[in-house]
Amino acid sequence: MEQRLREREIRYTSGRRVVVAALARAEGPRSAAELSTEIGAAVPLSSLYRSLAVLEDAGVVVPHFGARGLTRYELADWITGHHHHLICVACGTVDDVEILPEYEIKVNELVDLIAQLAGFEPRAHDLEIEGRCAKCS
Amino acid sequence: MEQRLREREIRYTSGRRVVVAALARAEGPRSAAELSTEIGAAVPLSSLYRSLAVLEDAGVVVPHFGARGLTRYELADWITGHHHHLICVACGTVDDVEILPEYEIKVNELVDLIAQLAGFEPRAHDLEIEGRCAKCS
DNA sequence: GTACCACCTGAGAACCATTCTCACTACAGG
DNA sequence: CCTGTAGTGAGAATGGTTCTCAGGTGGTAC
Numbered sequence A, B: 001m002e003q004r005l006r007e008r009e010i011r012y013t014s015g016r017r018v019v020v021a022a023l024a025r026a027e028g029p030r031s032a033a034e035l036s037t038e039i040g041a042a043v044p045l046s047s048l049y050r051s052l053a054v055l056e057d058a059g060v061v062v063p064h065f066g067a068r069g070l071t072r073y074e075l076a077d078w079i080t081g082h083h084h085h086l087i088c089v090a091c092g093t094v095d096d097v098e099i100l101p102e103y104e105i106k107v108n109e110l111v112d113l114i115a116q117l118a119g120f121e122p123r124a125h126d127l128e129i130e131g132r133c134a135k136c137s
Numbered sequence C: 001g002t003a004c005c006a007c008c009t010g011a012g013a014a015c016c017a018t019t020c021t022c023a024c025t026a027c028a029g030g
Numbered sequence D: 001c002c003t004g005t006a007g008t009g010a011g012a013a014t015g016g017t018t019c020t021c022a023g024g025t026g027g028t029a030c
Helices: A001-006 A014-025 A032-042 A044-057 A101-117 B001-009 B014-025 B032-043 B046-059 B101-117
Strands: A061-067 A070-075 A084-088 A094-097 A120-134 B063-069 B070-075 B084-088 B094-098 B121-132
Touching: A014 A044, A014 A070, A032 A044, A032 A070, A032 B094, A044 A070, A061 A084, A061 B063, A084 B101, A101 A120, A101 B084, A101 B094, A101 B101, A101 B121, B014 B032, B014 B046, B014 B070, B032 B046, B032 B070, B046 B063, B046 B070, B063 B084, B084 B101, B101 B121
Parallel strands: A084 A120, B084 B121
Antiparallel strands: A061 A070, A084 A094, A120 B121, B063 B070, B084 B094
């Protein structure tokens, strides 16, 4: 990751390290507000947003739009491994799920088929499952 | 749909009809701003938002969070048929795709499997494919 | 080691999609 | 018709996010 940033002449400063570390600790996408709470005053909100934007440009973090007017971020697939999302309609939590490679292969086949039929050139996909998490059911 | 609203003692007023009609005409999810442009001054923004909220409660429209701070709405699956989304990274358009029933069955199987492994009770799912649409590639 | 310069940071203001408030209007039942 | 409840419109308020601008900092060249 440091290498990736260096290639793009983006400094991996302490503030950015803190943000990446917080995301690495998380079990799913986190909003700027959640990150800010976790990190504390070390990184002010405006810098936090800027760091997220820079890291997004660099392809290190990926935005996830799962709730009204709230953007959550998580580390990109190439860092954490490809995964999908479970969204709880009761508590709003978004959790990552990794799925067995054989299932992932099937998902990929479907994605390619669907895209091909629509003349669409697929680049990424995300399967979102909405329902009730173990805690809320 | 009228019946569904009547059951819930929600009036299907002319303003709401206009909103539903605009969504029915659209080929994919539309934001409040886009709808407002299309509809014109007949329905002021505040009413438009309220109508969308009411219709969402009634399960007639479904919100779709696909861009930074922007909520797009579309008619619910039970009206338009179940479908997935193609999101163009170049122009930002979100288009609906219906997929062959046999594929949909596979998607459902995968969703059930994934959810089961995570102790999650699935209610709905959405497969989002990101890439370049035919126009932008 | 120090001077430079582009990049980065912090605080607050600005922005903009969305929601709220409140006075007003329009149906539906009696 | 009268009344009550639901719906509407305009504008203010909200809140997540982005912008601005005045410093700070790290990396490079000398």
